[in-house]
Amino acid sequence: xxxxxxxxxxxxxxxxxxxxxxxxxxxxxxxxxxxxxxxxxxxxxxxxxxxxxxxxxxxxxxxxxxxxxxxxxxxxxxxxxxxxxxxxxxxxxxxxxxxxxxxxxxxxxxxxxxxxxxxxxxxxxxxxxxxxxxxxxxxxxxxxxxxxxxxxxxxxxxxxxxxxxxxxxxxxxxxxxxxxxxxxxxxxxxxxxxxxxxxxxxxxxxxxxxxxxxxxxxxxxxxxxxxxxxxxxxxxxxxxxxxxxxxxxxxxxxxxxxxxxxxxxxxxxxxxxxxxxxxxxxxxxxxxxxxxxxxxxxxxxxxxxxxxxxxxxxxxxxxxxxxxxxxxxxxxxxxxxxxxxxxxxxxxxxxxxxxxxxxxxxxxxxxxxxxxxxxxxxxxxxxxxxxxxxxxxxxxxxxxxxxxxxxxxxxxxxxxxxxxxxxxxxxxxxxxxx
Amino acid sequence: xxxxxxxxxxxxxxxxxxxxxxxxxxxxxxxxxxxxxxxxxxxxxxxxxxxxxxxxxxxxxxxxxxxxxxxxxxxxxxxxxxxxxxxxxxxxxxxxxxxxxxxxxxxxxxxxxxxxxxxxxxxxxxxxxxxxxxxxxxxxxxxxxxxxxxxxxxxxxxxxxxxxxxxxxxxxxxxxxxxxxxxxxxxxxxxxxxxxxxxxxxxxxxxxxxxxxxxxxxxxxxxxxxxxxxxxxxxxxxxxxxxxxxxxxxxxxxxxxxxxxxxxxxxxxxxxxxxxxxxxxxxxxxxxxxxxxxxxxxxxxxxxxxxxxxxxxxxxxxxxxxxxxxxxxxxxxxxxxxxxxxxxxxxxxxxxxxxxxxxxxxxxxxxxxxxxxxxxxxxxxxxxxxxxxxxxxxxxxxxxxxxxxxxxxxxxxxxxxxxxxxxxxxxxxxxxxxxxxxxxxxxxxxxxxxxxx
Numbered sequence: 020x021x022x023x024x025x026x027x028x029x030x031x032x033x034x035x036x037x038x039x040x041x042x043x044x045x046x047x048x049x050x051x052x053x054x055x056x057x058x059x060x061x062x063x064x065x066x067x068x069x070x071x072x073x074x075x076x077x078x079x080x081x082x083x084x085x086x087x088x089x090x091x092x093x094x095x096x097x098x099x100x101x102x103x104x105x106x107x108x109x110x111x112x113x114x115x116x117x118x119x120x121x122x123x124x125x126x127x128x129x130x131x132x133x134x135x136x137x138x139x140x141x142x143x144x145x146x147x148x149x150x151x152x153x154x155x156x157x158x159x160x161x162x163x164x165x166x167x168x169x170x171x172x173x174x175x176x177x178x179x180x181x182x183x184x185x186x187x188x189x190x191x192x193x194x195x196x197x198x199x200x201x202x203x204x205x206x207x208x209x210x211x212x213x214x215x216x217x218x219x220x221x222x223x224x225x226x227x228x229x230x231x232x233x234x235x236x237x238x239x240x241x242x243x244x245x246x247x248x249x250x251x252x253x254x255x256x257x258x259x260x261x262x263x264x265x266x267x268x269x270x271x272x273x274x275x276x277x278x279x280x281x282x283x284x285x286x287x288x289x290x291x292x293x294x295x296x297x298x299x300x301x302x303x304x305x306x307x308x309x310x311x312x313x314x315x316x317x318x319x320x321x322x323x324x325x326x327x328x329x330x331x332x333x334x335x336x337x338x339x340x341x342x343x344x345x346x347x348x349x350x351x352x353x354x355x356x357x358x359x360x361x362x363x364x365x366x367x368x369x370x371x372x373x374x375x376x377x378x379x380x381x382x383x384x385x386x387x388x389x390x391x392x393x394x395x396x397x398x399x400x401x402x403x404x405x406x407x408x409x410x411x412x413x414x415x416x417x418x419x420x421x422x423x424x425x426x427x428x429x430x431x432x433x434x435x436x437x438x439x440x441x442x443x444x445x446x447x448x449x450x451x452x453x
Numbered sequence: 454x455x456x457x458x459x460x461x462x463x464x465x466x467x468x469x470x471x472x473x474x475x476x477x478x479x480x481x482x483x484x485x486x487x488x489x490x491x492x493x494x495x496x497x498x499x500x501x502x503x504x505x506x507x508x509x510x511x512x513x514x515x516x517x518x519x520x521x522x523x524x525x526x527x528x529x530x531x532x533x534x535x536x537x538x539x540x541x542x543x544x545x546x547x548x549x550x551x552x553x554x555x556x557x558x559x560x561x562x563x564x565x566x567x568x569x570x571x572x573x574x575x576x577x578x579x580x581x582x583x584x585x586x587x588x589x590x591x592x593x594x595x596x597x598x599x600x601x602x603x604x605x606x607x608x609x610x611x612x613x614x615x616x617x618x619x620x621x622x623x624x625x626x627x628x629x630x631x632x633x634x635x636x637x638x639x640x641x642x643x644x645x646x647x648x649x650x651x652x653x654x655x656x657x658x659x660x661x662x663x664x665x666x667x668x669x670x671x672x673x674x675x676x677x678x679x680x681x682x683x684x685x686x687x688x689x690x691x692x693x694x695x696x697x698x699x700x701x702x703x704x705x706x707x708x709x710x711x712x713x714x715x716x717x718x719x720x721x722x723x724x725x726x727x728x729x730x731x732x733x734x735x736x737x738x739x740x741x742x743x744x745x746x747x748x749x750x751x752x753x754x755x756x757x758x759x760x761x762x763x764x765x766x767x768x769x770x771x772x773x774x775x776x777x778x779x780x781x782x783x784x785x786x787x788x789x790x791x792x793x794x795x796x797x798x799x800x801x802x803x804x805x806x807x808x809x810x811x812x813x814x815x816x817x818x819x820x821x822x823x824x825x826x827x828x829x830x831x832x833x834x835x836x837x838x839x840x841x842x843x844x845x846x847x848x849x850x851x852x853x854x855x856x857x858x859x860x861x862x863x864x865x866x867x868x869x870x871x872x873x874x875x876x877x878x879x880x881x882x883x884x885x886x887x888x889x890x891x892x893x894x895x896x897x898x899x900x901x902x903x904x905x906x
Contacts, residue, residue: 041500058499060499061836061839061840062836063836063837063839063840094756101756102756102757102762102766105755105756105757106757106826109754109755109757109826109829109830110826110829112829112830112832112833129837131833131836131837154766158765158766161772161795162772162773164772165722165772165773165793168721168722169721169722171721172614172719172720172721172722172897173613174612273718273719274718274719275607275611275612275719276607276611276612277604277607277608277611277612279612307548308544308548308553309532309541309544309545309548309554310544310545310548310549315541318601319540319541319597319601320597321597321600322596322597322598322599322600322601322604323600323604324601324604325601325602325604325605325607325608326608345604345607345608345612346604347603347604347607377545377548377549380549380550380551381548381549381551383551384550384551384552384569384570385548385551385552385553387500387501387502387551387570388502388552388553388568388569390500391497391499391500391502391568391670391841391842391843392499392840392841392842393840394840394841395841
């Protein structure tokens with residue numbers, strides 16, 4: 020075994036193609052389909068499995084349920100207690116973990132080829148016979164409660180949670196993903212089992228597989244593991260929603276040298292005709308790190324902040340444009356004023372052709388950097404599926420960016436509403452939108 | 454046959470297959486230019502991109518007294534204009550070419566990197582070489598960047614009680630050595646840093662013979678060396694030897710039994726941590742650090758680790774617990790143990806339970822199965838690391854900053870495999886010494902007594 024591991028170090032890596040995205044195959048089996056990138060240059064396999072649902076599907080009085088499910092999916096299955104299951108994972112140098120987003124619960128399996136049989140066996144157990152033992156449940160509740168408390172001591176998390184509640188009000192997106200002390204207390208093992216049964220079905224499953232594995236073996240794995248899941252999800256559908264109209268601001272007082280500010284408005288969804296124009300516009304305004312106008316104006320020119328950004332977060336049932344900055348209590352209002360001035364400038368002043376071209380070469384060239392490891396490729400494959408995009412997205416994306424014109428960018432920028440933002444400030448200075 | 458038995462049998466099969474001699478590692482190649490620039494190349498042809506890193510053998514530990522933060526401050530200034538690249542244009546150019554760039558500063562090194570399409574590698578070298586010796590340091594820009602860094606310090610440290618606690622703990626743990634000062638610097642001293650401080654620092658440390666070039670990705674050693682010769686070759690070496698460090702092996706932490714307490718109303722979730730000061734890396738027997746890594750894995754390592762098992766599962770005193778060994782520093786590293794207590798658990802009850810686990814490791818050998826599991830985790834982590842060219846560049850670059858060759862890094866696998874149960878026990882006995890440790894309590898109870906009892 021040892022020299023097999025070492026041998027893994029030996030091979031000269033030479034797998035994926037020379038283009039941005041590697042060739043993706045679809046592997047169908049009955050009512051399922053997996054996206055596969057076979058690459059034999061390293062003895063590693065990465066599997067991403069995602070079910071639509073996520074924390075938005077938690078019942079209001081049991082907020083935090085999907086997070087609890089995610090925490091418990093590797094805490095014992097079949098005949099293996101939590102302890103025995105984790106030991107078996109460690110003995111086989113594998114990792115299997117789950118996380119709950121607002122719209123999905125995603126599992127990630129990473130294993131070395133030499134241990135694949137045991138890895139797949141443990142995956143099968145976890146997915147088809149999770150135990151949700153009382154001991155593990157109590158332990159994970161405490162873990163989740165600690166996460167709730169930790170979020171309450173970070174100004175940025177406090178601001179974000181407040182902003183989400185303000186933006187989405189009674190819609191499930193407005194709740195915190197971990198829930199509250201009360202909602203967590205209300206969750207029992209039967210709730211978690213019911214949620215697991217309702218969510219982890221075949222018709223809302225997405226699969227991405229990358230690495231040292233071919234079609235035939237993947238089909239076997241799908242038959243042995245995923246075909247064992249129920250055919251249909253019984254989760255209620257999350258409703259479409261929009262972000263509340265501003266202007267509206269809230270200030271939360273404590274403490275600290277800085278004021279942390281987050282702000283939001285409606286964004287453009289995937290199906291909006293200006294989606295790619297908006298993407299390019301956001302890159303120029305606040306989404307491209309050191310190259311963005313916000314960094315240039317707020318940080319480089321004025322020294323008002325270390326970090327400032329903006330961009331669109333697309334949820335499955337809503338699109339949110341948002342941004343954030345943290346600045347000294349004395350300069351926080353100035354920082355926010357500069358941000359809003361840049362939003363206006365984006366809408367009123369047409370870009371130069373060079374600036375647009377620079378944004379395009381940045382976005383298109385950068386795309387290849389998301390595909391330089393098996394783990395990253397798997398994330399891309401599952402992300403495109405969860406967005407509901409076709410498999411040729413990997414090939415068409417850069418072309419769609421290149422088609423964006425100066426006028427398109429300006430039109431997208433005109434949908435920004437710097438005077439009608441939702442805004443939350445946490446810190447020493449109450450920020451206004453005057 | 455039950456699943457458990459099957460697992461047990463498979464395990465024996467793997468264990469039997471584990472005999473046999475380990476080979477050398479992946480193809481890491483090295484060369485050196487006449488001006489002293491070391492080159493490390495990590496070929497990975499899966500994607501047509503490269504990670505280009507330039508590591509300088511200078512960090513916060515090299516700062517003059519009273520000038521804390523200058524190493525990190527200087528790293529920021531490297532983006533603020535050269536003879537041919539105006540302020541802010543470095544990153545914009547990298548982005549326009551489809552790449553990403555950034556930099557980071559630590560106690561012992563400062564590194565700059567770009568991730569970009571392979572055919573842009575030469576241009577990255579040209580730009581990186583330009584700022585190695587043609588930086589322009591303008592007082593007005595220095596003043597703005599100082600504000601940025603003060604904001605960074607506010608965000609990372611002053612606004613976070615847990616970071617303030619760590620800073621105070623390290624100040625006591627490493628008293629009298631360079632590591633008593635935080636990398637980002639003390640606020641009062643950052644406020645005074647100026648252009649002349651930056652110029653002095655630049656002249657002394659930014660030279661090819663004080664740097665290591667690391668390139669990972671779709672390139673060969675020949676390609677990299679040829680490009681490096683062209684772009685970095687003409688640069689003049691400084692001839693300045695690396696600073697000597699204060700030896701601190703025998704320092705005892707004054708009042709080590711008194712916990713450092715950070716009581717802050719913003720804290721909602723208490724936490725406990727302890728730092729043990731490790732022997733000074735440069736002068737120490739390195740084998741004990743391999744044993745320390747195994748020891749940390751046995752203590753930590755998720756649900757199967759001893760700390761989690763004892764504190765969280767059995768005694769129900771904590772919500773999480775773990776440990777890690779950070780020996781990769783020129784001077785004294787740290788062995789860190791941390792735990793998040795449940796709402797009902799007092800700090801001293803928690804500490805006693807953790808100390809019982811440490812004593813157990815000092816008094817008894819670990820089991821063969823536990824030892825094997827820990828080693829397998831550590832060794833397979835390295836295989837997983839191969840998936841990412843950026844991780845590989847970081848691993849070999851950081852090692853080079855400690856004076857370790859790629860072969861030393863690859864040999865670490867053997868070092869780990871050879872650690873015995875007795876060595877793990879010795880590591881616990883020799884490294885986890887109370888008088889070389891400091892304990893910290895983070896609490897929201899603002900009435901907590903400063904002596905932590």
